[in-house]
Amino acid sequence: MLGNLKRILAVGMGSLLLAGCQVIPGGESPTPDRGGPIVDQPTAPDRAVLPEDEGRHRVALLVPMSGSNAEVGQSIANATTMALLDTGAENLRITTYDTSAGAGAAASRAISDGNRLILGPLQRDNVGAVLAQARPSDVPLITFSNDTTVARADVFVMGHIPEQSVERTVEFAAKQGASRFAILAPRGDYGNRTTAAAEQAIMARGGTVVGVQRYDRGNTSIISAAERLAAGSxxxxxxIADNARLAAMAAPRLKDAGDALPSIIGTELWSRQDSLLSDGTMRGAWFSAVPDDRYRQFATSYQSRFGEAPYRIATLGYDAVLLTLRLTRDWRPGTDLPAGLLLDDGGFLGLDGAIRFNSNGIGQRAMEVRQVGNGVFTIVDPAPTGF
Structure with a gap:
């Protein structure tokens, strides 16, 4: 559908389609936001806010537009507006609802307003409340969460899933001859998920897990955990299943700068973390993430329009609009989204590369493997462009 994404991003961003993307948070009178979505607080659904345009698909965007995550929500909302403008999508009306005061209430309002597809919510803790309102009306969710436990037949997880990053990197390392793996991961949900994914991927490729050390995040306990790992096996x-700063703290306890072994591998948390490039012990490390080439084009366009850099997660909002446009080929306005329409073995190419939804609702992404070098990240195994 994208054909030439670079051409799409360069399309003039003028004008009339802004009315197709509205925000209904806890504000007051309509106020523009740097050319972004229109903010409005109607007291009830009315024709001035949601016209009876039966030729358009009504889609709700559920993100926080106030509170601690307001900037993230605004960035996603801005990205959906960009996608509407860049594609000239006259058959969509995307209305944004603020989840900060209650995701269930926002979903209830979205359903009563006639929306037949929900993009969001952002946070996994909100999925249950949204689903309780959406399921009785047969309205599916495409959530921006990366928590696979919320995936269902009617809840499609679009976020970047850390388990997939780990599996991709383990696969690459095994092809380079790695066979004896150790794992250094924080306690908590992220560490549990990445550890389990690594163990499964290693065993599936004939490797052996020879040591696992866990630690408390937020202090220097990763250093002592790395020392225990190095001494024990x-x-x-x-x-190292943690961010760039903590990985760099642990690496000198595992190897000396310039040593080829042991190889260090990481997760998607290292993406765009330039601090890794100046650390000699991290040189040669591998990690996997979604491709960044299209993101850079998007970020430049976003900056010129809104006067600031987007949050990295904003691409999910843009891609959700592109995906919705693809669905409209076989989806008649005003009707329920046909069952199974999101399941396409060929996948979908967006700003973050290729993605396809499996029958369990989990979005499978094509990731590239990058290597930490001297001042630059190098792509050592490109992401597939399809499935």
Whole structure:
């Protein structure tokens, strides 16, 4: 559908389609926001806010537009507006509802306003409340969460899933000869998920997990955990399942700068973390993430329009609009989204590369493997462009 995404991003962003993307948060009178969506607080659904345009698909965007995550929600909302403008999508009306005061209430309002598809919510804790309102009306969700436990037949997880990043990197490392793996991961949900994914991926490729150390995040306990790992077992590859700063703290306890082994691998948390490039012990490390080339085009266009850089997650809002446009080929306005329409074995190419939804609702992404170099990240195994 994208054909030439670069051409689409360059399309003039003029004008009339802004009325197709409205925000209904806890504000007052309509106020523009740097050319972004229109903010409005109607007291009840009325024709001035949601016209009876039966030729358009009504789609709700559920994100926080106030509170601590307001900037993230606004960035996603701005990205959906960009997608409408860039594509000239006259058959969509996307209305944004603020989840900060209650995701269930926002979903109830969205359903009563006639929306037949929900993009969001952002946070996994809100999925249950939204689904309780959406399911009785047969309205599916495409959530921006990366929590696979919320995926259902009517809840499609679009976020970047850390387990997929780990699996991709383990697969690449195994092809380079890695066979004896160690794991260094924080306690908590993220550490549990990445550890389980690594263990499964390693065993599936004939490797062995020779050591696992967990630690409390937010202090220097990762250093002592790395020392215990290095003293307790012999490994050729170690996964550090944490951010760039903590990974750089642990690496000197695992190897000396310039040593080829053990290989260090990481997760999608290292994406765009330039601090890694100046650390000699991290040189040669591998990690996997969604491709960044289209994101850079998007970020430049976003900056010129809204006067600030987007949040990285904003691409999910843009891609959700592109995906919705693809669905409209076989979806008649005013009707329920046909069952199974989101399940396409060929996948969908968006700003974050190729993605397809499996029957369990989990979005499978094509990721690239990058290597930390001297001042630059190098793509050592490109992401597939399809499935």
């Amino acid at each position: 012999s490994f050729d590859t170690v996964l």
